[in-house]
Amino acid sequence: MSPAPAPRTPARRVRAAWVAWLCVCFGLASFSGCARRRRAKAEVPGPLVKRVDVEGVEEFEKKEFLEYLNLRPSRGLGTSNRHYYLPGLEAVDTERIQRLYASHGHYHVQVHRFEVEVRRADKPMHRRRARVDIDLSEGPGTTVRKRQFEWRGSPTGGITQTEVEALAKLDEGAKFTVPVINEATQAMREALRGAGYPEAEVSREAWIDQEKGHADLRFQIEPGPRAK
Numbered sequence: 001m002s003p004a005p006a007p008r009t010p011a012r013r014v015r016a017a018w019v020a021w022l023c024v025c026f027g028l029a030s031f032s033g034c035a036r037r038r039r040a041k042a043e044v045p046g047p048l049v050k051r052v053d054v055e056g057v058e059e060f061e062k063k064e065f066l067e068y069l070n071l072r073p074s075r076g077l078g079t080s081n082r083h084y085y086l087p088g089l090e091a092v093d094t095e096r097i098q099r100l101y102a103s104h105g106h107y108h109v110q111v112h113r114f115e116v117e118v119r120r121a122d123k124p125m126h127r128r129r130a131r132v133d134i135d136l137s138e139g140p141g142t143t144v145r146k147r148q149f150e151w152r153g154s155p156t157g158g159i160t161q162t163e164v165e166a167l168a169k170l171d172e173g174a175k176f177t178v179p180v181i182n183e184a185t186q187a188m189r190e191a192l193r194g195a196g197y198p199e200a201e202v203s204r205e206a207w208i209d210q211e212k213g214h215a216d217l218r219f220q221i222e223p224g225p226r227a228k
Contacts, residue, residue: 044084044125044126045084045086046084046085046086046125046130047084047085047119047120047125047129047130048082048083048084048085048126048128048129048130049071049072049074049083049084049085049129049130049131049132050073050074050129050130050131051073051131051132052066052069052071052072052073052132052133052134053131053132053133053134054134054135054136055134055135055136056112056135056136056137056138057136057138059101059104059106059138059141065100068097068100069093069096069097070089070092070093070096071083071085071089071090071093071116071130071132084130085118085132089116090114090116093114094111094114097109097111097134097136098111101138101139103177103179104141104177104178104179105141105142105143105175105176105177105215106138106139106140106141106142107139107142107208107210108139108140108210109136109137109138109139110136110137111134111135111136112135112136112137113133113134113135114132114134114135115132115133116130116131116132116133117130117131117132117133118130119131140213141175141176141213142175142176142208142210142213142214142215143173143175143176143213143214143215144170144171144174144175144176144214144215144216144217145172145214145215145216146172146216147168147170147171147172147216147218147219148217148219149161149165149168149218149219149221150218150219150220150221151221151222151223152220152222153222153223153224155192155195155197155223155226156226157196158195158196158197159191159192159195163191164188164191164192164221165188167184167187167188168184168187168188168219169184169187170184170217176206176208176214176215181204181206181217184204184219185202185203185204185219186202188202188219188221189201189202192221192223196226196227197223197224197225197226197227198224198227199224199225200222200223200224201221201224202219202220202221202222203219203220204217204219204220205217205218205220206218
């Protein structure tokens with residue numbers, strides 16, 4: 001005869017209950033994770049954008065250009081890197097392209113083609129894929145015709161007006177872009193503040209002739225009092 005099993009002590013009963021509880025929890029977690037994955041596949045908003053072909057873009061690197069669009073290629077597995085096609089995004093991104101080029105002095109950009117091809121259209125939504133095709137002409141850019149510095153007070157030491165104005169880096173004939181003007185404005189402001197003018201302010205204005213392709217710039221510079 002086999003020996004009778006040893007009676008279950010309170011400690012053994014606690015361990016057995018603990019193991020059983022863990023098994024239930026892991027089982028539920030696994031089931032919940034699978035359910036979430038199935039739900040995520042079923043709830044994607046549209047076909048996944050896998051490829052975007054662009055023609056006519058010279059002002060920007062392709063990667064930089066695509067960062068401005070909703071319809072850009074999906075990369076990797078993270079949800080932040082997945083981009084989906086929804087009807088109407090072509091028009092939204094066309095407007096984004098026009099605003100992007102306008103900020104870089106191209107006011108006559110034309111988007112000739114913005115087409116989206118949905119593949120596997122007979123499959124469930126989470127298995128569909130979208131391919132985007134964009135063709136545009138950038139048109140002429142804009143150059144700086146003249147620039148003007150309007151000083152409201154002068155620095156009394158630490159830095160000269162000439163040194164501040166040299167930071168603008170926007171000579172006549174230079175390419176006009178809003179980012180470059182913003183960088184120049186910030187550089188002049190920071191130079192004055194670094195030279196001991198904590199209240200220094202620099203603002204800028206631009207008058208743009210889109211038809212002739214030139215811009216006139218004016219920087220207003222107010223150093224303020226020098227710190228003692």
